[in-house]
Amino acid sequence: MTLDVLAFWVLAVVLVGSALAVVLSKNLFHAVLWLALALTGTAGIFLILEAEFLAAVQLLLYAGGIVTIMVFAIVVTERLVGESISQTNRRIAAGALVVAVLAGTIVTTIWRQPLTAAAAAQTGDVTRDIGQAVMTRYVLPFELLALLMLAGLMGAIYFARPDD
Amino acid sequence: MMDAGFLALAAPLLHVLAFLILAIVAPLRRLGRPAAYVSILCAAGALAAAFNAWRAHAGDQISRMVWTWLPEQGQSLATIGVLADADSTVMLTLVALVSLLVQVYSLGYLSEEPKRALGRYYAYQSLFAFSMMGLVIAPNLLQLFICWELVGLCSYLLIGFWYQKPAAARAALKAFWTTKAGDVGLLIGIILLYRQSGTFDLTELQVLVGSGALPLAGLSIITFCIYLGAVGKSAQFPLHVWLPDAMEGPTPVSALIHAATMVTAGVYLLMRTAWLFALTPDVLLIVAWIGALTALLAAIMACVQDDVKRVLAYSTVSQLGYMMTAIGAGFAGAGFFHLLTHGVFKALLFLGAGAMIHAVHSNNLSDMGRLARSMPQTAIVFIVGTLSLAGIPLFGGFLSKEEILGAVWEGGLVGPFFILMLVAFLTAFYMFRAVFLAFFGTAPSHAPSHAPHPAPSHPAPSHPHDPPASMSLPLWVLALLSVAIGVYFTFEHPEPEFVAPGWLMPAAVGVAAAGILLAWLTYQRRAISADALASIFSPLYRAALHKFWIDDFFEGVVARAALAFSRAIGWLDRYIVDGLLNAVSAWTLTAGDDLRGMQSGKAQDYVYGVAVGLLVLLLWTQFKG
Amino acid sequence: MPLEAYLTLAAIVFCIGMFGVITRRNTIGILLGIELMLNAVNINLVAFARYHGDVTGMVFTVFTICITVTEAALGLAIVILLFRIRRTVMADHLDLLKG
Numbered sequence: 001m002t003l004d005v006l007a008f009w010v011l012a013v014v015l016v017g018s019a020l021a022v023v024l025s026k027n028l029f030h031a032v033l034w035l036a037l038a039l040t041g042t043a044g045i046f047l048i049l050e051a052e053f054l055a056a057v058q059l060l061l062y063a064g065g066i067v068t069i070m071v072f073a074i075v076v077t078e079r080l081v082g083e084s085i086s087q088t089n090r091r092i093a094a095g096a097l098v099v100a101v102l103a104g105t106i107v108t109t110i111w112r113q114p115l116t117a118a119a120a121a122q123t124g125d126v127t128r129d130i131g132q133a134v135m136t137r138y139v140l141p142f143e144l145l146a147l148l149m150l151a152g153l154m155g156a157i158y159f160a161r162p163d164d
Numbered sequence: 165m166m167d168a169g170f171l172a173l174a175a176p177l178l179h180v181l182a183f184l185i186l187a188i189v190a191p192l193r194r195l196g197r198p199a200a201y202v203s204i205l206c207a208a209g210a211l212a213a214a215f216n217a218w219r220a221h222a223g224d225q226i227s228r229m230v231w232t233w234l235p236e237q238g239q240s241l242a243t244i245g246v247l248a249d250a251d252s253t254v255m256l257t258l259v260a261l262v263s264l265l266v267q268v269y270s271l272g273y274l275s276e277e278p279k280r281a282l283g284r285y286y287a288y289q290s291l292f293a294f295s296m297m298g299l300v301i302a303p304n305l306l307q308l309f310i311c312w313e314l315v316g317l318c319s320y321l322l323i324g325f326w327y328q329k330p331a332a333a334r335a336a337l338k339a340f341w342t343t344k345a346g347d348v349g350l351l352i353g354i355i356l357l358y359r360q361s362g363t364f365d366l367t368e369l370q371v372l373v374g375s376g377a378l379p380l381a382g383l384s385i386i387t388f389c390i391y392l393g394a395v396g397k398s399a400q401f402p403l404h405v406w407l408p409d410a411m412e413g414p415t416p417v418s419a420l421i422h423a424a425t426m427v428t429a430g431v432y433l434l435m436r437t438a439w440l441f442a443l444t445p446d447v448l449l450i451v452a453w454i455g456a457l458t459a460l461l462a463a464i465m466a467c468v469q470d471d472v473k474r475v476l477a478y479s480t481v482s483q484l485g486y487m488m489t490a491i492g493a494g495f496a497g498a499g500f501f502h503l504l505t506h507g508v509f510k511a512l513l514f515l516g517a518g519a520m521i522h523a524v525h526s527n528n529l530s531d532m533g534r535l536a537r538s539m540p541q542t543a544i545v546f547i548v549g550t551l552s553l554a555g556i557p558l559f560g561g562f563l564s565k566e567e568i569l570g571a572v573w574e575g576g577l578v579g580p581f582f583i584l585m586l587v588a589f590l591t592a593f594y595m596f597r598a599v600f601l602a603f604f605g606t607a608p609s610h611a612p613s614h615a616p617h618p619a620p621s622h623p624a625p626s627h628p629h630d631p632p633a634s635m636s637l638p639l640w641v642l643a644l645l646s647v648a649i650g651v652y653f654t655f656e657h658p659e660p661e662f663v664a665p666g667w668l669m670p671a672a673v674g675v676a677a678a679g680i681l682l683a684w685l686t687y688q689r690r691a692i693s694a695d696a697l698a699s700i701f702s703p704l705y706r707a708a709l710h711k712f713w714i715d716d717f718f719e720g721v722v723a724r725a726a727l728a729f730s731r732a733i734g735w736l737d738r739y740i741v742d743g744l745l746n747a748v749s750a751w752t753l754t755a756g757d758d759l760r761g762m763q764s765g766k767a768q769d770y771v772y773g774v775a776v777g778l779l780v781l782l783l784w785t786q787f788k789g
Numbered sequence: 790m791p792l793e794a795y796l797t798l799a800a801i802v803f804c805i806g807m808f809g810v811i812t813r814r815n816t817i818g819i820l821l822g823i824e825l826m827l828n829a830v831n832i833n834l835v836a837f838a839r840y841h842g843d844v845t846g847m848v849f850t851v852f853t854i855c856i857t858v859t860e861a862a863l864g865l866a867i868v869i870l871l872f873r874i875r876r877t878v879m880a881d882h883l884d885l886l887k888g
Binding site: 004012015016019022023031032035038039042046049050051054058062066069072076092095096098099100102103106107110111113115126129130133134138141142148149152153155156159160163 | 790
Binding site: 091094095098099101102105106108109 | 768769772775776778779782783786
């Protein structure tokens, strides 16, 4: 077993395990922490796929930013553990069934498709290519994205204003 | 020949003209007596036309005129018109004569009726005469059936003329429905015959039968169904129950409809289609036996009646049975001959009874007595009629009754023959019982119990007297005609269809004389006590008083069966038909309620819905190919 | 590793995330599930980009991450506002759209 394959399997286990823990935890705070682990695992997957820039962005924004604001939100709403109420509603069995079948369908579809067998060798600097692509080919979406984030920022400030 | 056919057509057309005038021109109708004159004038014209038509068709002369009514691919499905031959024209003359005499008589009998009612009465009389004549001269079964139904309608209208009287209204309805039961059979028979032969026309059918081209399969059912129509109209057992009750109508109506014309329609029909019935001897046997049974039953019931009109009604039923028996024996000519003579003297008897009722203001024999002193003319004509009915030589019914007895004997129907002989005895007995009780014997011991008809603001009767001219003239005409017929046929024997055995005539006359003797001994001389006779035959006596419980049977069984059936259908409608609809609507409401649960308002549930939808789509695309 | 492996992994994580969205009662828990789903999408994009040699997928991923961050911030702001008004974050109680 090569290092590649081993790394993949380890990361896969970590990712799936922590994802399960996210959705099944009774304690919401624990769920957030498990999410952080899952996001970190994803960053690892990005590394295996030789997308270092993305791995860095993932860690910074996701595992750093989002988890932080989640924690803040939990603290503000003060509902960590449902006192004696279950964290999950009555749709567990049906939901699990639907989701399982869905997963099975997608997976079987994937394995039936004729996809690229082997990965081509990575040439050049991926990060640089990303930057170039963003600034040249995808500059319009980039600017729009900036606009979107500005709007989001303003919205967040509006939401967070004190009651008058 | 065209002219003679038109004569036969003119008779009913004159009557329908009178009806249309009276029906449409309401002011004329409401005037009363002028309306009566219009109707009588047309009736006189019709009699002239009918008589001339008869004269023109004596022998083998036949006129046939038809007009297409319902066309069908070049040919005609149904025609209307005239078929005039010796039989139909003589019947036409009888109908015209009795109609005219009855209409004249009604002027006197209904003189106290309100004007509007009188106009209505004459309109109905004209309509009836038209329908009966249309039936008589009908060239095909379809026209015959239409006129048949019209006649039934007019009977209903005329029986229920005094519709404010509940008994009259009920009697009219009873007559209508009882004859309707028979009419259904007639219609079925006509349709089946059409299917079998492809035509309604009587002449064509006769040709088919003569050439043997008519298939015999199922013919018995056809003739039996046609006979059912006659059972209803001609009051054969068991559909005879309407005729006695029909006496609720005015007496002239009874004379016209229930003696001479409508009830004879059944006999006439069988006579007209005798060549068809000749192919089905088993049905003819049924006709004969039921005829004999009816004659006997009615004669027994006539012996115990107190109401003079009811005696005459049962007598009519009995005589109709006589005619049917002759037809059943295969000699329709004898039956038809008796029909004609009976029409004359029965009408005479009814009109005479009308005079008696008009005089004492009561229908009951117990309220009459010694009338020969005060009403000699009426007594004479009534006794003439009674002698005719009893079959005494020199009077109207003598030869026709003998012919019937001879026909039944020649036809080999021994049982019916002896029944008819017994009935002859009973006929003489009960008719002379009525004569002795009403005209001779002792005066009534009490005042009349009830008036026979409502409305008259007549002062209390002082003493009975002979009727006015408008009533007595028709009486004398009929009486003289009856005697004339009797004398003519005593000396001018027509060509007989058969040769009767020599002992028949003395036997028949002897039996009648015996009946008269018994009546005289019982009711005039009081040598034999009527009560003793009643007690000897007490079970029969009681049964006769209860009309053999036939009416009760109909009421109980038929009415209850109909009600039970209605209730079952009602249950079916309420619980199954309605229930089904209610279930569907309830299901719709429930489905709506259940589907509402999908809109729970929770976003999570909608995501769930999306997930399920996505799954379904994926599965479908995967497994579609 | 073949491409299918990465795709399978992404599919599994996606479905786990969907399960969380469907079953979690706490609104923040639902948002956690959404994060997982978006994560899985990112893995898919990067895998395809790597195996086809096209950097477009990675650019797409950058954009997705930025949008996700915005969405998470706003979503949590809404949750906090809801909490202020209704004193609840249970998704079961937010059923004003009930028909």
